[in-house]
Amino acid sequence: MDKKEYLDLYYQMVVIRRLEERAAELYQQGKIGGFLHLYIGQEAVSTGIISVRRPEDRVITAYRDHGVAINCGVSAKEVMAELLGKATGCSKGKGGSMHLADVSKNFWGGHAIVGAHLPIAAGLALGDVYQNQKAVTICMFGDGATNIGFFHEALNLSKVWNLPVLWVCENNKYGMGTAVERASAVPEIALKADAYGMKRDQVDGMDVIKVREVAARMLEEIRSGSGPQFLEVVTYRFRGHSMGDPERYRTSDEVRKWQQDDPIGVYHNYLLAQGIATEDELQKTIREAEEEVEEAVRFAEASPEPAPEDLYKHVYVSETC
Amino acid sequence: MARITMREAISQALWEEMERDPKVFIMGEEVGVWGGTYAVTRGFYDHFGPDRVRDTPISEAAIVGAAIGAALVGLRPVAEIMTINFAFVAMDHIVNEAAKFHYMFGGQMVVPLVIRTVSGGGRQLGATHSQTPDAIFAHFPGLKVVAPGTPADAKGLLKAAIRCDDPVFFIEHATLYQLRGEVPEGDFTIPIGQSKVQREGRDVTIVTYSKMLDTSLKAAEELTREGIEVEVVDLRTLRPLDMKPVLESVKKTNRAVIVEEGWKSYGVGAEVAARIYEEAFDFLDAPVKRVAQVEVPLPYNRTLEQMALPQVKDVVQAVREVL
């Protein structure tokens, strides 16, 4: 990686952080409705992984998708506009926070039914194999999703058909308020891959460089025909599950402990310690990121609502066929 | 025109579409080596090979889910769910994914997917394997639901479904595979979303689809002997529902009977009757009548099962009652 790339990872993580902090404010003001699941604390996961994907590699994730969208190259403007339900949003205001997507960026969504996108990820990869395209599908999901049937059907199918999928479990320790040990018979999530004869690894999700390195290796192996692989990324969400979570299931001590490993802070120190960037350069990067987010908020607020006739648009490609 | 069975018609449609477009492929349980649970894909595996006739594990959610994924990236999968009773395990992917993506992501995703499945009772398979829950699937905007009652319609509609850019839930009836009918030679499609008058008559309109078309036509024959001329409108597609031929017919006959194999409550008949009342109330000379399955889980015992399913005599009786 050259210096520019190092700084770009930093920039992306700060954009995600700032964008979500602003989104939380806009939510409190009633400008964002529905559910809003923040990625704060987990930024290193998707930033690290997606930094080593190739343009032809497909990305699909769950509803905690703002960061993934940004990392895939969806502009902060389009993300923010979607959160505000505007016509300029990446899903034209019809998807909302949980259903961001940009097919042109090979980002196949934001999916809000826990685990349901895993079989779809297998299908994306099947499509590539069928059409002789060399691409990997990166499928991200939470620890909670490993307890639903879809997970098991999809992993099994991907192995039986030797599909090029990188399964990425973001183990942030909780599914809503249920701790992993209370929900998963095998709390060491990565071990679940063994049931499907799949190569697996586990990585510290608070360290973007470590995540990046492991993901790069696994993606390369999958490209060379290893079949699907499974990566557990150990991470933590600093905020509630969604907005308005009373967080009775964990202590503030626990949260504070994890916050000492803030992925942006960890990376900040790394860049300084390695002599890759100066404090001034990082501060400048932060300002640029903040500017982009403020611009996105302005854009989103000024954007038009969807037209009333859009209500009826896109139910079908064609009513008659 | 050739006189062929429903099974042959469906099989031909699949075969021709696979020959025409390499992006069309089949996936499902026992579709390949076995040749299809209902022998629809016999010979396909040897001809098209394992990549295009893909045997899957018993994973209905993954079958539909993976088919959606493949459809998203440009393929035209025909996913087979062995029977409609097992589609409940894949309900999430049918309802929350296939039917939603085009709309929910603002038009940028397209799901050209066909789910073929088999509905219907009458084979003594007991309550879990004999349901006709077609109406449930027709509830969801974003999904198209097709249920043909003749070999010609099955062939033309299945070919249209495969070429359609929207997800289509294609319902075949378990006891219709041997039904014979005239099917045009060569390549043809029938547009999805068009009801059709399958028999003309002036006295009463029967609205029906799938297996009950055959039952209704038999009832109509019987009633002819009494001098009653029944018009039979076949819905063919449950969503989008084409009421035009139905309403035109009702405006002519002023009487309507709706015949469906599924349960009456919240069913196809309920929907069609409501629309007739909404749009042709003034033309009716009698209340609309519905013939449907009695409201019990279908029993195994042959006599009881037949008692529960709508029979020709039930249709005849209903027609007499509206006259």
Ligand SMILES: Cc1ncc(C[n+]2csc(CCOP(=O)(O)OP(=O)(O)O)c2C)c(N)n1
């Ligand atoms: C099938 C299904 N069941 C329940 C829910 C409600 N729900 C939304 S998120 C969630 C917890 C998921 O936890 P996890 O997979 O660990 O993801 P995280 O929120 O931690 O990122 C639940 C139960 C849902 N969306 N879908």
Ligand SMILES: [Mg+2]
């Ligand atoms: Mg979790």
